[in-house]
Amino acid sequence: MKKKVVVYKKLAPSLIAELESRFDVTAFDGVNDGNRAAFMAALAEAEGMVGASVKFDAAMLAKAGKLRIASTISVGFDTFDTAFLRQRGIVLTHTPGVLTETVADTVFALILATARRVVELAELVKAGRWERSIGPDLFGTDVHDKTIGFLGMGRIGAAVARRARLGFGMKVIYHDLHAAPSVEADFAAVRLPIERVLAEADFVCALLPLLPSTEKLVDAAAFARMKRSAFFINGSRGRVVDEAALIEALRAGTIAGAGLDVFEKEPLPAASPLLSMPNVVALPHIGSATHETRAAMAETAVADLIAGLEGRKPAHLVDESVWQARYADAGGMA
Ligand SMILES: NC(=O)C1=CN([C@@H]2O[C@H](COP(=O)(O)OP(=O)(O)OC[C@H]3O[C@@H](n4cnc5c(N)ncnc54)[C@H](OP(=O)(O)O)[C@@H]3O)[C@@H](O)[C@H]2O)C=CC1
Numbered sequence: 001m002k003k004k005v006v007v008y009k010k011l012a013p014s015l016i017a018e019l020e021s022r023f024d025v026t027a028f029d030g031v032n033d034g035n036r037a038a039f040m041a042a043l044a045e046a047e048g049m050v051g052a053s054v055k056f057d058a059a060m061l062a063k064a065g066k067l068r069i070a071s072t073i074s075v076g077f078d079t080f081d082t083a084f085l086r087q088r089g090i091v092l093t094h095t096p097g098v099l100t101e102t103v104a105d106t107v108f109a110l111i112l113a114t115a116r117r118v119v120e121l122a123e124l125v126k127a128g129r130w131e132r133s134i135g136p137d138l139f140g141t142d143v144h145d146k147t148i149g150f151l152g153m154g155r156i157g158a159a160v161a162r163r164a165r166l167g168f169g170m171k172v173i174y175h176d177l178h179a180a181p182s183v184e185a186d187f188a189a190v191r192l193p194i195e196r197v198l199a200e201a202d203f204v205c206a207l208l209p210l211l212p213s214t215e216k217l218v219d220a221a222a223f224a225r226m227k228r229s230a231f232f233i234n235g236s237r238g239r240v241v242d243e244a245a246l247i248e249a250l251r252a253g254t255i256a257g258a259g260l261d262v263f264e265k266e267p268l269p270a271a272s273p274l275l276s277m278p279n280v281v282a283l284p285h286i287g288s289a290t291h292e293t294r295a296a297m298a299e300t301a302v303a304d305l306i307a308g309l310e311g312r313k314p315a316h317l318v319d320e321s322v323w324q325a326r327y328a329d330a331g332g333m334a
């Protein structure tokens with residue numbers, strides 16, 4: 001009998017066909033109130049699942065009694081209760097690498113758009129309010145030759161640092177748990193305590209995973225340390241920031257502006273004060289959202305799911321020890 005697999009995000013027909021040639025597939029285009037019961041029924045029988053943007057807490061995962069591998073079409077895996085997965089021996093895979101350059105482009109777009117007031121001024125033109133040459137009240141701030149400070153210097157941080165240093169001549173400083181020797185050698189990056197990164201950067205970029213240790217890491221005290229002329233850029237997860245403190249810092253002029261791809265609650269509620277602030281550029285979590293990259297992410301996630309269910313080690317394990325403990329000696333899941 002074929003193994004059962006649940007797909008919970010719309011995939012290209014070719015990927016669905018690839019899965020269907022091997023497994024008994026039940027596919028959903030997202031999970032919502034209308035299809036939740038059917039999704040949970042399919043999940044209860046599934047040995048594998050692939051998708052994105054659904055939160056899997058312990059209560060939900062407890063109902064997936066036969067599940068052996070979950071493959072998320074994202075690099076972040078904060079939507080999963082990883083302690084529960086580990087305890088149950090459920091393997092989790094993700095999609096690092098294939099999206100790095102695209103997300104770095106998005107982060108740099110936010111830096112430029114925020115500093116140069118691109119959205120605010122484009123809206124002025126579209127509204128027919130470009131009546132005379134723009135004056136100092138609408139001037140922006142230079143990006144080139146400034147200091148960029150990273151909170152988290154991983155794959156995406158390094159790709160943004162390359163753009164900043166080689167493209168814009170920026171000074172690169174960063175805070176991370178570990179040193180990043182190649183970024184230091186290639187882009188003259190300097191690792192500093194978080195307090196100094198916050199105080200010295202003209203652009204503070206959060207590129208951290210959401211973990212208990214990073215939740216609300218950027219709080220009121222962090223904004224108070226930043227220059228009043230500095231911009232805060234968030235390309236990681238909304239919850240690494242205390243959003244109420246961010247709103248207050250923007251209101252009070254503690255910082256100059258913010259470029260945000262991610263929010264505490266997504267989609268961002270229409271009533272959010274962030275939406276009425278001209279010094280905020282807000283994007284709908286589009287870090288990796290290009291045709292090419294989303295296709296590559298889906299292919300990566302499907303390939304890892306197939307590998308795992310066919311007894312081969314998936315290439316992008318979140319926690320290798322889960323695979324080692326449960327499947328390595330047995331020659332895989334097959
Ligand atoms: N906006 C979007 O659409 C996207 C958002 N993301 C988000 O970006 C995040 C980063 O992605 P990526 O660069 O690939 O991930 P990486 O794991 O390569 O980079 C994260 C870096 O943060 C460091 N870090 C972890 N905890 C802390 C801490 N408490 N203090 C300082 N540094 C810390 C990590 O160090 P160490 O390795 O030592 O743990 C690592 O160097 C993802 O987790 C995801 O949430 C990703 C893709 C798209």
Ligand SMILES: O=CC(=O)O
Pocket residue numbers: 073074075076077099287288
């Ligand atoms: O937010 C996107 C991701 O890949 O993580």
